[in-house]
Amino acid sequence: MTVSTSSPSNVTVTLQQLMDASITRYSLQQALTAMIAAFMQPSSSQAQPSQRDSIATIPFYQFRLDSRQLETSDVFVLLKSQNPNCQKSRDYLRQAAKNAAFVLSEVDPVALLTTANVPPHANIDLIENQPKSVAAQQLAALSCPVVYVPNIRDFLGDLIQTRLQYQEPVSLPTVVAVTGTNGKTTISQLVAQLTQLTGKSSAVMGTAGNGKLGALIQASHTTGDALAVQQFLYQMGCDGAELLALEASSHGLDQQRLQGMPVSVAIYTNLSRDHLDYHADMAEYAAAKAKLFDKAHFPDLTHAIINLDDEFAQVMLDTARVSDLTVWTYSLDASKKATFVAASIEPSLQGVEIALRCDSGSTNFVEHQNDYINIVSPLLGRFNVANLLAAIAATLALGDNVDSDIERIAAAIPQLQGAIGRMQRVPSAEGCFIVDYAHTPDALQQVLASLKTHCKGQLWAVFGCGGDRDAGKRPLMAQAGLAGADQVILTADNPRTEDPNVILQDMQAGMSAEQYQRTHIEPARQTAIEYAVSQAAADDIVVIAGKGHETYQEINNLRHDFDDSVVLQNALKQAGRV
Secondary structure: OOOOOOOOOOOOEOHHHHHHHOOOOHHHHHHHHHHHHHHOOOOOOOOOHHHHHHHHHOOEOOEEOOHHHOOOOOEEEEOOOOOOOHHHHHHHHHHHHOOOOEEEEOOOHHHHOOOOOOOOOOOOOOOOOOOHHHHHHHHHHOOOOEEEOOOHHHOHHHHHHHHHHHHOOOOOOEEEEEEOOOOHHHHHHHHHHHHHHOOOOEEEEEOOEEEEOOOOEOOOOOOOOHHHHHHHHHHHHHOOOOEEEEEOOHHHHHOOOOOOOOEEEEEEOOOOOOOOOOOOOHHHHHHHHHHHHOOOOOOOOOEEEEEOOOOOHHHHHHHHHHOOOEEEEEEOOOOOOOOEEEEEEEEEOOEEEEEEEEOOOOOOOOOOEOOEEEEEEOOOOHHHHHHHHHHHHHHHHHOOOHHHHHHHHHHHHHHOOOOOOOOEEEOOOOOEEEEEOOOOHHHHHHHHHHHHOOOOOOEEEEEOOOOOOOHHHHHHHHHHHHHHOOEEEEOOOOOEOOOHHHHHHHHOOOOOHHHHHOEEEOOOHHHHHHHHHHHOOOOOEEEEEOOOOOOEEEEOOEEEEOOHHHHHHHHHHHOOOO
16 A cells, blocks of 8 residues: 655644644544643653653654654554564564654553563563563653553544644545455445446555556555555545545454544445454454444444345444434345345346335435336346445435436446456356455355356366465365355465465365265366366356455465466466367
8 A cells, every 4th residue: 555755744743733733523632632631640650751741742754553664753653463472562662762753552661661461472581570660760761752542543543644634635535435254345346436437536445456446556455554544545635536435344443443534334245254263253253343333433424335135234233223324225135125125136147137126215215216227237146236236325325316316327337347356257268267256155155156047067166265364164165165066176275374285174174975076176276277177168167266356375474476367367278268
């Protein structure tokens, strides 16, 4: 995620100036006032008296969350790590203190500099016991003040954006945020495309890349850290984007990386097993997603768009209604009373035809209440109908007149393009070959179910599971593939630091003799793709799942060039099938 050199950081500013400038952000003013007041208490052991007196007026350039990027007179923000390694945090603090104007620490700095209360599982070398009095003296001896701010995440995004806006104010884009296990990338891109096709400049931020449409830069995370997110929002404002559609991951929401983002419309897609190496269980996973619909976290919220077909929808609905949002729902079940319903779906390999019913409910639809609007979509797959309904709803929520806007949106839909690596068809002279990002059991099941309706011959699935992640998902992935496909090829995904053969063994747990007969095991992903191309008949459909848009394969902490669509294209050429 990059920001142009025009970002305001070449002139110093103080916390007092930012407090004065944040008159429209009353909560930020309160937070800064409380932080400075606590630091200036005579009983505070965080700094010497002279430092206490000057903390509000110390000039600095910009905020940094990575100590390696810290330059002289920047402010370093020390956040708690997901890895309980206190020694690393101590090293970051001591290194940053040499150059920083001051440090804002989410971690208690006195506790950090003593051996007291260190978790027994922390990976540190205990040389000698340092009581708190000694730690306090060490803290005071550092080259800059260190401010203990345990609630820093509650206002960090606002603080960073206020700094960015201080010298060069820009108009920020309206933000639509999408959360859920599957569909985030496609929906965010569809919202951006529909908005742009109906006359507004749009940008996206997420798994498939960041930037204005047509000029995306590959992202390393679905949701970047608070600094990267705010810098990107500011940069899109500088570039004239009027709409930013972003993916809100559960990690990003749980860690408050999106704090301060002016989210107006929030979308929920679905929840299925994923990230249980991070979340304790599905209830905790759902609670993280529900934060997106809470005005206490996102005060600019006006609309919630929620998939009524998902079993966790009620969690999102309850949160949205407590926040008094306008709630619109969508469904693929014609019997449900959702705001947007796909009453009928006619699939083909060219896309789908949809009879869209708009039920007014609590909305202001008039002309099309309970009428059907015929929509022709170029997107493959039944689940992409759900993604499209969410995008239509979000685009309408951004508009001024639902009745006139829906006609313009319907007319623009045939021009849509699917996200790269999402049900992406790779051209072939015979057979049908698809690359998709499906990397959860539910996503794989949906992809295969959608393609099965198109398939005259056999349906093939080529997929694996990532290493160093939730191992309990592995046999579930294999069973999802075997339930939906006629032939399955198990292979490596991103093995990371694990042995691919161990991952493949985990995936085979519980397989029956009949399932083994339909399964081919090939650890080398390129060889597996080539095998599928050589074996598939003219009427067969082959889906290469799990990596989608990714252009690398991660093995032993190294990323090797590997793009499923490129490897597939080469395999088709070698087989004479293009």
